Amino acid sequence: MSSGRRKSDSVDPKDVPKAVVSRLSLYLRELHHLIAAGHATTSSGRLGQQLGFSDAQVRRDLAYFGHFGQPGVGYRCDELIGAIRGILGTDREWRVAMVGVGNLGQALLGYRGFASQGFKIVAAFDVDQSKTNRQLGGVPVFALDDLAQVVQDQRIELGLVAVPASTAQLAADRLVAAGVAGILNFAPVTLNLPDHVSHVGVDLATELEQLCFSVANRSSGT
């Protein structure tokens, strides 16, 4: 466990529960809302309130990464945003490749939330030649066979996999071979990746199943 006074550069991420890191993203989002609402400073209580977390929870989570804010004064929103972005690694631009520009891929290309958080999709790839050699949402779409070259030329670090489950491992293998450091997988399959490549899976049906469990148990107990 962290002493609560370590600097972020001394934290071993293995020491930090995933739930804590995911709450950092929520704090970051809430801090942006607070600034938009005209609040220059905030407290752990106010920060947790809208998110449904206690002030103790907020302080405990932040304590993994150092010592923030002053007792009585609270946190300066802009300072805490900078600190959390530094912890998450989103205090710089990340260059991203999208593999698969079908229905979901095209939506992700048009999704504004990525760019606003510093994720720049600089290239997309598809096996369907009717989709390549053009731009979608301002992003050039290349043939899948060009992936390795483009990833190297464009210094791409992250890959989004938005292909069907049947071809997701192949797409991921190509991204890994091209040297990306992390993969966000939207295909409903668990990828087999080498240890040096980070990955996060987003399975939309799975999210709905989690919702169902809550609804079903709440309403009927089964």
Place this chain on the structure above:
Amino acid sequence: MSSGRRKSDSVDPKDVPKAVVSRLSLYLRELHHLIAAGHATTSSGRLGQQLGFSDAQVRRDLAYFGHFGQPGVGYRCDELIGAIRGILGTDREWRVAMVGVGNLGQALLGYRGFASQGFKIVAAFDVDQSKTNRQLGGVPVFALDDLAQVVQDQRIELGLVAVPASTAQLAADRLVAAGVAGILNFAPVTLNLPDHVSHVGVDLATELEQLCFSVANRSSGT
């Protein structure tokens, strides 16, 4: 904690960590892959292997909900699929409404993964009149003002919120007023909902931040 022998209908969902429920979805997905690969039975070790979980983890997770499989024999894939779908509440069809048919909403309407898991999107809503009174991906799109009536007529239980952050709370309020039991929110904002309504948030930028934390700490320690 569960004794490991309780029946699922006696489990208080508050006793079950969210991480366990999310792993149930992964087990379910993996069981479908195993059946597709010709395996009628499996073991906790094989089930966990592709997912990166130990056999003890798999057994511990399932023990929250009852007693499954036989020592030495393992699990019958079809039986365990049925049991997990029963636990998650996805052993029946759920009728779903989509609010917002912009870029992301249209992609979600075309996403095959929902229907295959029993989530039937039967109506969509938008404030943009150029998008209403037509079908998108086979789903009729209504004006937002028709939401309460359509949700009642169509016996809709779940809502997907795919509108911008600025209007997400309004969309959620209308769904709640119409009587939905659960909301899956894709807008990058935390919704304020009554306790009797379940909700799950999917923030795509947040998922990428989680990936970045892993990559950034893995690669540079900062």
